Amino acid sequence: MVRYDIKCLRCGEKLPVKTWVWRHDRDNGTLSITYRGLEKHELSELLLKEYMDIRRYINILPVSLKYLNIAPIGFTPIINKKFRGVSVFFKLDYLLPSGSFKDRGALVSIAKAKELRIKRIIEDSSGNAGVAFSLYSLLYNIEANIFIPADAPSGKKALLKSLNARLHEVQGSREEVNRAAIDFEHRSRGAYVGHWWNPFFIEGVKTLAYEIHEQLGLDKVDSIIVPTSSGSLLLGVFKGIMELKSMGEISNIPKLIAVQASGYARLCYELGYGMGAEKSKLADGLRIIEPPRIGEMVLAIRETKGTCYHVTDEEVTEGLKKLWSMGFLVEPTSAVVYAALKKAISEKVVEKGENIVIILTGSGAKMLDKVLSIIRT
Template sequence: MTPLPDCYCPVDGTRVPGGSLVWCCPVCHGPLDLDFHPTPASLKSLTGRANSLWRYAETLPLATPSVSLGEGRTPLVPLRDGVSAKLDFLMPTLSFKDRGAVLLAELALRLEPRRVVADSSGNAGTAIAAYCARARLPCTVYVPEGTSAKKLEQIGAHGARLEVVAGDREAAAAAAREAADSAGTFYASHVFNPYFLHGTKTYVHELWEDLGGRLPDVLVLPVGNGTLLLGAALAVAELHGAGLIDRRPALYAVQAAAVAPLARAWQQGAEDLVGTTAAAPTLAEGIAIPRPPRARQILRAVRESGGIFVTVTEDQIRHAQRDLASTGLFVESTGVACWAAVREGVLGERSGVVPLCGAGMKSGLAEA
């Protein structure tokens, strides 16, 4: 079996050996990155490969999957005015989080922990519960009170133990991190564990293949903890570094106006979060993250791409969900945030792709 690459802290450079259950930097307690710099395969060499995200094996830190549910290779469909949508709600657990969860489950199998813990507002917990079930790993998912009953039902159906935490999304994360410090525990964090980002980056590798070896002018991406955006930035760097694209698309990061700490930092020209942001009710609950741990990385990735931050209101989210539903695409309210931004004209004459990240049946139609 190929040795696992080391992790390192992007802030202070502290290294953590591959194969360790350590889930954060031992010095600053921040998220880790992976010391892994792959070269993607050429477009022609992908012909005939597995019809899942594992077709991009050269770019993944783990090979020979044993828990795959056929995740990835979701359809790309045109919407209007040069904008297309990638239907990531057609994943096995009905959200894009399967891209990262399968990598976490594969990693956990190799590390052989006594148990797996995760925290989530719903979709990540569902994905991790499903892939742990596939891997026959005991799993506990910490969720904040007020999580959609449908998502709770889905997590429980996969056999995971549910811990409903009084308080908001950050309270659930704090409870999971406390549990993660116990011996023999693997913290399947979609925020702190870099393997998750190397799963989400396959979103862009698929786009590149779907578009015949190119990428659109703009990738419009929802941002809470930034796992899809940071994965996209990884893939763009890999493709550009290998000479497989000649220009990098701009990253347009979308936040709900009700909880937009990154957009506020961006507007002030800051390199990190500015002040404090309180949790507030929003239809885009999946991206309502007041203090994302990878804030500096997200801001830097958008800035270096020539992108921007955009915020959308609750009314814009409601209208976008109904607009997509009228075209046959029923997407949960968090998942329509990018389309809400595009409908407001943020792209101008530029081509773009939006991800539709979660199925509408997970949370229902937003009330008027």
């Protein structure tokens, strides 16, 4: 692995790499992992070419190979369809083992926790990240404490229990769930791995950008649509792109088009596009209004000349029906991308003849009752 540093993005201080850190205690700064001299390398010399999974990228991940051997996931398929003159490449990350893209971040975080001999982790999640963390904790024999809003879908709760997670249900907003999880870290002496903060999570998610590059060539991708809430997906994809750029592997930077749920669209709001009046009930994975990395998220959109859309439940319903009819069995949260695609084309953010990647983030199989009740309306 290329040697790396963990830096506080608020004050620039370097933090230790041999203990678990998820934020800079002194100033509450978010952390970022950077690889020393990455710009002097070429991608091809860093790849472990014998693997067609996440281990392929071990030299640009902050964990040793030995700890990824237990669950070497990755390389989800891409399916190409034409839509209103645009070439759309659907990246099927909902096919990862726990049913969402969160597997990438959870696996790298749990592998790192194992390397650091951590026995108990704490995570707060509206569902998918909790399921992913529980799955890899089970595989790595680590105790998973998952803090979840009491009103999360019952299918997701049942799944968490079946994966041996210790479930902590919290009444209140997503922000209150987050505070309860962080409080528990002090009481339980476990490691807080929450994906809103944890820099190792972003490292795992960035492999999405590397895969898209190897599968399609990022130089010919004009835009990428990403459902966005805490920003781990947006920032992971952005980090992967910027690393590839720094290695001279790509010259083009695709526009990142974030999609948020109406009423919870903090990133859109910061960019001047408003929050959306209606509060979405269907996009239950996108209900965060105080993402700690909001400054980094704004930068990712600005630096890629991207944009941000918020979508209503009516649009989620239309998107879910459409995606299922195309054979993509995604969950409502993931279905926000369809409205974003339509808006991007009608506003000419995406032009005819362009190539656009859509990340399909979560599987509908985990909440079949909910999905079917929407599809039948």
